Amino acid sequence: MHYDALKTFITLAEVKNFTKTAETLRMSQPSVSLHIKNLEKEFETKLFIRSPKFLQITPTGEILYDRAKRMISLYEQSKQDILEHQNAIRGELKIGASFTIGEYILPSLLLDLQKDYPELELQVLIGNTQEIVQSVRMHGVDIGLIEGHTNESELSVHPFMQDELFIVASMDHELGLKKEVTFADLHNQPWVTREVGSGTREYLNHVIRTNGLKVKSLLTISSNQGIKETLMNGTGLSFLSKSVIERDVANKDLSIIHMKNQRFTRTLSYLYSPVSEDKKIVKTFINSLKNKWPDEMRLAKK
Numbered sequence: 373m374h375y376d377a378l379k380t381f382i383t384l385a386e387v388k389n390f391t392k393t394a395e396t397l398r399m400s401q402p403s404v405s406l407h408i409k410n411l412e413k414e415f416e417t418k419l420f421i422r423s424p425k426f427l428q429i430t431p432t433g434e435i436l437y438d439r440a441k442r443m444i445s446l447y448e449q450s451k452q453d454i455l456e457h458q459n460a461i462r463g464e465l466k467i468g469a470s471f472t473i474g475e476y477i478l479p480s481l482l483l484d485l486q487k488d489y490p491e492l493e494l495q496v497l498i499g500n501t502q503e504i505v506q507s508v509r510m511h512g513v514d515i516g517l518i519e520g521h522t523n524e525s526e527l528s529v530h531p532f533m534q535d536e537l538f539i540v541a542s543m544d545h546e547l548g549l550k551k552e553v554t555f556a557d558l559h560n561q562p563w564v565t566r567e568v569g570s571g572t573r574e575y576l577n578h579v580i581r582t583n584g585l586k587v588k589s590l591l592t593i594s595s596n597q598g599i600k601e602t603l604m605n606g607t608g609l610s611f612l613s614k615s616v617i618e619r620d621v622a623n624k625d626l627s628i629i630h631m632k633n634q635r636f637t638r639t640l641s642y643l644y645s646p647v648s649e650d651k652k653i654v655k656t657f658i659n660s661l662k663n664k665w666p667d668e669m670r671l672a673k674k
Contacts, residue, residue: 502569520571
């Protein structure tokens with residue numbers, strides 16, 4: 373395949389000037405002329421009509437131009453596919469994840485990645501949403517997963533999952549024994565919650581403000597497990613993701629407070645800095661994320 377000659381021909385057809393073509397391709401003008409001459413000899417046709425004032429492509433040149441564009445595109449794509457196939461995904465990928473995602477959602481994806489890409493070294497930083505956004509912005513991690521939202525205009529943010537939250541308490545809490553409760557039943561209750569900067573805390577604050585809830589007391593613990601242990605041994609309420617409490621509810625260590633005609637949902641997102649967008653390992657991680665939860669991804673985008 374006359375790859376270089378076809379590249380020269382395509383460029384000349386587009387810029388319509390031998391000198392500019394030579395400059396664009398960083399070659400000498402005689403080399404440009406030789407490439408065109410060889411192609412005309414190969415296809416037994418004139419590709420350009422030349423004059424001192426203009427350069428015009430011929431009808432047969434138009435035919436070759438269309439075919440050459442497709443041939444070059446196919447060649448370059450084939451080369452890229454072969455290189456990617458031969459070069460295994462390897463290197464170090466630093467992932468930042470908020471506590472709920474990092475402790476309860478991300479682990480199954482990490483196991484899949486380890487299995488599919490054994491040469492990929494994974495490092496996970498777990499913090500609250502605010503901390504993860506900061507780590508992505510400061511390039512401390514390649515990609516972040518958060519349960520809240522961010523107004524950072526410098527970062528690219530994309531939804532990947534819908535998450536449902538529930539109000540939970542100990543098994544013997546008076547509200548847990550009711551079939552349904554209303555917001556009026558939640559007044560003057562003690563709450564156990566995550567720290568400021570957490571996406572879960574931000575959502576709880578929103579629920580309290582929106583519904584005018586009167587809070588008896590607020591105990592802050594920067595650990596989902598710490599909150600659950602406190603609930604099991606106390607009388608407070610908390611607001612946690614389904615993924616955090618699923619096992620505890622199944623084991624009858626915690627009970628869900630069922631709200632009348634009310635559901636709490638939020639969108640989980642991944643985010644990255646533009647400088648990480650073209651990294652092969654980042655693209656691989658995002659594709660794995662999409663393939664892991666395709667239905668959730670669809671719902672999150674609605």
